Amino acid sequence: MSQLTIVANIHAHPDRIDLVKAELEKLIPITRGEKGCLQYDLHRDNNNPAHFMFYENWESRELWQTHMSAPHLAAYSQATEGAVVEFVLNEMTPIA
Template identity: 50%
Template sequence: MTVLTIIADIRIKPDEVEPVLASYRNLIPQVLPEPGCLQYDLHQDNEDPAHLLFFENWESRELWLDHMKTDHLAAHQAATDDKIESLTIYEMTKL
C-alpha cells in the first residue's frame, strides 16, 4: 500500500487566527473517522501563530480526493476562505 502524505502550508491573516483555529478544531474530529484517514494533525508555528502546517496521511489518493468533496470540508472552506492569506498543498510519498 502506498500511503499519500499531504502537507498543507497555511498562512492566516494575522487578525483572523482565532476564528480559523476554531474552525479547524471543529473540522478535525469530523475528518479523523473518514475512510482512509490515517493521520490528520495540525501544527502551529511557535513564533508565528498565523502559520499552520497540516500533516495528513491517507490510504490512497482516491480516498483523499473523496475527503476533499465532503460537506464538512466545504463548510470549513466557506467559513475561512476570506481569512486565509495563502494555502499551498503538497502531495508527497514517503521514501
C-alpha cells in the same frame, strides 16, 4: 494502493487567527473518522501564530480526494473565506 502524505500550510490574516484556528480544529474529529484517514494532525508555528500546518497520511490518493470533496471541508472554506492569506498543499509519497 499507495499511501499518500499531505502537508497543508495555511496562513491566516493576522486579525483572523482565532477564527481560522477554530474552523481548522472543527475538521479534526470528523476527518479522523473518514475512511482511509491514517493520520490528521494540526500544528501551529511557534514563531508565527498565523501559520498552521496539517500533516496527514491517507491509505490512497483516491480516499484523500473523497475527503477533499466532503461537506465539512466546504463548510470550512465558506467560514474562512477572506480569512486565509495563503494555502499551500503538497502531495507527498513516503520513501522509507
